[in-house]
Amino acid sequence: MSLKLPITMPKVYGYKHHALPLSVITQEEQGVNWMLNNYLQLYTRYGWMQDSHWLEFYLTHNILDLPHNPFLHVQKIKLDLIKDMDLSVLFRNALENETYIYAWYDPKFFESNNPGLSINNFLVYGFDEDRKKFNILDYDYNKSHQLSQMEIGFEEMNQSINNLAFPEDWSTHLYFISLKKRIAYTFDYVLASQLLQDYINAEKTVNRLRMNVDRSIADDAVFGIKVYDSLLACLEMQLENDKHLSLLPFQILYEHKQCILLLVRFLNRHYQINEELSLEIMNTTLAFRNMIMKYFLTQDNKIIRNIMSKIPRLIEIETNNIESILHAIQNESTISLSRL
Known part of the structure; x- marks a missing residue:
């Protein structure tokens, strides 16, 4: 069995904490309108000498943490609660129920590991059970360095998430996200x-x-x-x-x-x-x-x-x-x- 949930390549893709949720939201015209309504202000998130990510869009919250998200149902699960589980089963069940997974991972457990990478994030949007592969949206750090649709093995997925070592101040959650059935958004x-x-x-x-x-x-x-x-x-x-x-x-x-x-x-x-x-x-x-x-x-x-x-x-x-x-x-x- 294989399954792919729909995604679209968003116009905002420089940072994945924007791009990955927007790849789900902006499938709908109302989602594009929401993006145009909210992505109008810039600010310096850090001093430019401190961090290369210093220029950022200003939103009151990250998309997945919005208190009243007009498009997405978002469920957060602490990684500690599912530690050492077979995530391939959990993720396949979620995808079969039209639910995407936004996850942090350690790329050193990937077969095609780029040694320069640290903890990173991707969106899981499909799987192929026969080939034991998940479909993910992430940057292709080894080739194009562009936001790309790629594959990762079931075991690579398990290892890269179950063996995460987060800094103390990081949010250690998996996000399960699905589109709301009834979307009512009016441009503000x-x-x-x-x-x-x-x-x-x-x-x-x-x-x-x-x-x-x-x-x-x-x-x-x-x-x-x-x-x-x-x-x-x-x-x-x-x-x-x-x-x-x-x-x-x-x-x-x-x-x-x-x-x-x-x-x-x-x-x-x-x-x-x-x-x-x-x-x-x-x-x-x-x-x-x-x-x-x-x-x-x-x-x-x-x-x-x-x-x-x-x-x-x-x-x-x-x-x-x-x-x-x-x-x-x-x-x-x-x-x-x-x-x-």
């Missing part, structure tokens, strides 16, 4: 307006929602358009040979502009917003990402200086673009607010 114009205003004004969205947010966000975290200051500082330091540069923030920046473009296309069902500006901004950040990849090969500082010279103009164009989006949805937001 007020939320979109608030997040876009926070973005161009560099407002700390965390302060808007203090009752519901993660207190671990640093007081000096930078939000919105000001993240470009951190990007410029990081690039400037790279010119001084202080090797803090990573492709990740450029990938996240590109994904954010992609979300803005998709938002404009969604809004243009009812409005007339200039799509060309959003497309230009997205293509500029895509070019930045590709230039950084070239820099890693050549170590040519002219590439860094070229990016830095283009950022002030990008900020100007992006501010004007978001102001035009806000103007276009202002009437809809006002109507929605009057109903609260």
Whole structure:
């Protein structure tokens, strides 16, 4: 017997804690709309000298920890409760009941182990009982380094999860997730307006929602358009040979502009917003990402200086673009607010 639950490749894929749940949620048009409604704010999760994952989308919670998830039923099980179980049986039963598994694993137990990898995460979405293989969504760390649909053996799965050694502050859970049968989600114009205003004004969205947010966000975290200051500082330091540069923030920046473009296309069902500006901004950040990849090969500082010279103009164009989006949805937001 074999079985595969449906998944889709999400537009936000730089971080797997976004990409894996979104691969389930964004199968539905309403799920795509939810993503466009929520992935509009950026912030510095860490200082850029501390961690390469410093640039991040701002959500009040990780998707799987949302208190009222409009799309997913989420069940968490502590790993200690199922330690040394045959997870292949548990996972097959879950999949047969239309339930995906989001799990942490230790890649050193994989046959195709990449020695540079530490504890990681994947989504299990299918299995082939005859071949004793699970279907997983994960980065292909050995070849393409892209989010890919791959296979892993039953025994590899058991070993890689049952032998995990988590740091003390990590959440040691398996997540079992399934799509809700009845999904009712309406695009929230007020939320979109608030997040876009926070973005161009560099407002700390965390302060808007203090009752519901993660207190671990640093007081000096930078939000919105000001993240470009951190990007410029990081690039400037790279010119001084202080090797803090990573492709990740450029990938996240590109994904954010992609979300803005998709938002404009969604809004243009009812409005007339200039799509060309959003497309230009997205293509500029895509070019930045590709230039950084070239820099890693050549170590040519002219590439860094070229990016830095283009950022002030990008900020100007992006501010004007978001102001035009806000103007276009202002009437809809006002109507929605009057109903609260």
